[in-house]
Amino acid sequence: MAKVYFTKEITPESLQKIYQALGVKLKGKIGIKVSTGEKGAKGYLKADLIGPFVKSLNGTIVECNTAYPGERNNAKDHLKVAEEHGFTSFAEVDIMDAEGEIKIPVHNGKHLKYDLLGSHFDNYDAFINLAHGKGHMMGGFGANLKNQSIGFASRDGKAYIHSCGKTKSPKLCWISKHEQIDFIESMAEAATAVADYLKEQNKPIIYITVMNAISTSCDCDKDQDDPVMEDLGIVTSLDPVANDQAFIDMVWTSKDPGAEKLKERIDSRLGREILPYAESLGLGERKYELVEI
Numbered sequence: 237m238a239k240v241y242f243t244k245e246i247t248p249e250s251l252q253k254i255y256q257a258l259g260v261k262l263k264g265k266i267g268i269k270v271s272t273g274e275k276g277a278k279g280y281l282k283a284d285l286i287g288p289f290v291k292s293l294n295g296t297i298v299e300c301n302t303a304y305p306g307e308r309n310n311a312k313d314h315l316k317v318a319e320e321h322g323f324t325s326f327a328e329v330d331i332m333d334a335e336g337e338i339k340i341p342v343h344n345g346k347h348l349k350y351d352l353l354g355s356h357f358d359n360y361d362a363f364i365n366l367a368h369g370k371g372h373m374m375g376g377f378g379a380n381l382k383n384q385s386i387g388f389a390s391r392d393g394k395a396y397i398h399s400c401g402k403t404k405s406p407k408l409c410w411i412s413k414h415e416q417i418d419f420i421e422s423m424a425e426a427a428t429a430v431a432d433y434l435k436e437q438n439k440p441i442i443y444i445t446v447m448n449a450i451s452t453s454c455d456c457d458k459d460q461d462d463p464v465m466e467d468l469g470i471v472t473s474l475d476p477v478a479n480d481q482a483f484i485d486m487v488w489t490s491k492d493p494g495a496e497k498l499k500e501r502i503d504s505r506l507g508r509e510i511l512p513y514a515e516s517l518g519l520g521e522r523k524y525e526l527v528e529i
Contacts, residue, residue: 238478238524244469246448248288254472255289255364257529260442264361267298267330269387271368271378272318275307276458279449281368283322286446290327295364297329300354300387302456303394303406332356333390342429344517347400347422351429352393363434363441365476369468369483371452371498374398375423376507378454379483380443380476381514385426397422416506424514427476431519443479444472447486452501465494477520481511 241257243250268290273280290297299318301309308314311334318329332354342348367383375382386394395409400418403409434441447468451461468486473479484502487495502508515522 238473238475238521239527240471240473240475240478240482240524241527241529242469242471242482243529246285246446246467246470248285250470251286251289251444251446252292254470254529255442255444257527258442258472258474260440260474262293262362262364262440262442265359266293266295266362266364267360268293268295268327268364268366269298269383270323270366271383271387271455272297272299272308272314272323272329273321273455274302274458275317275320277455277460279368279370279451279460279463280321280455281366281446283325286366287326295327296360297323297327298332298356298360299329300333300389300394301331301391303391303398303409306458309391309406330356337390337393340429340433342425343432345425347418348396348425348429349401351426352390352396352404353388353430354390357388360439362439365441365443367443367445368449368455369445369447370450370454371501372454372505372507373457374505375420375510376502376505377484377498379445379480381427381480381510382423384430384476385423388430389426393426397426417509420506420510421513424510424517424519427514428517428519431476442472442474443476444470445479445483446470447483450498452498464497465490465492473524475520475524477511477514477522478524481522482524482526484508484511
């Protein structure tokens with residue numbers, strides 16, 4: 237059974253503390269995958285919260301360009317938004333698909349035959365999947381699994397996942413025909429492919445989700461809504477399925493009336509279905525032991 241460490245405090249100090257609770261010391265060049273947030277979004281993880289943690293590891297903020305039209309669909313504009321949102325104030329920001337992409341295999345996928353990552357992915361010795369827990373207009377919710385699938389994918393890779401393996405074209409992916417469950421499962425397949433690829437190279441990855449500023453929409457939404465419920469805290473694990481399950485469980489057991497809006501968003505998009513499917517692919521397990529620190 238996976239261990240998920242949890243703290244109710246959301247501070248730079250508690251972020252450091254919960255990372256240390258894992259007992260894993262990452263070495264070498266460390267890529268820290270966060271969402272830099274679309275221009276106009278409000279909920280992305282802020283520099284004053286994550287900056288000290290990233291600096292303590294001499295980490296590099298890693299991102300890939302978006303498949304949708306916006307301010308982050310090319311490296312030049314993406315870096316400008318990252319600067320405006322404060323990320324370049326404490327770390328180097330690497331748009332990993334600025335110079336192309338690499339293809340990695342998807343094993344036992346129903347929808348995807350491969351996954352496309354930014355070509356700079358191979359430059360790193362270890363990763364931290366540092367997610368912001370919130371809702372999502374298309375996926376229901378976003379946390380570690382979404383950050384590992386859509387987040388690590390190149391621009392064309394994002395299109396391939398969104399179209400459930402039908403096209404790599406960022407223009408055509410939005411008009412491709414598929415069932416919602418196919419998209420949810422495609423994200424799980426891509427997230428598993430990343431984990432498998434890292435495992436084959438003996439490169440570690442750890443998972444942290446900050447559950448604050450919880451809105452029903454994602455940091456990729458320039459019109460992101462205001463938070464609908466109370467902050468929940470921070471969870472971390474070596475298992476992304478367990479970590480996402482812990483976030484979902486905290487939403488479902490919350491007594492905050494606003495949690496109902498988030499639950500409706502998640503279930504209307506079949507968001508929770510990513511968890512059993514990811515588990516079936518061997519990415520992790522839904523059962524976990526919650527250790528409060």
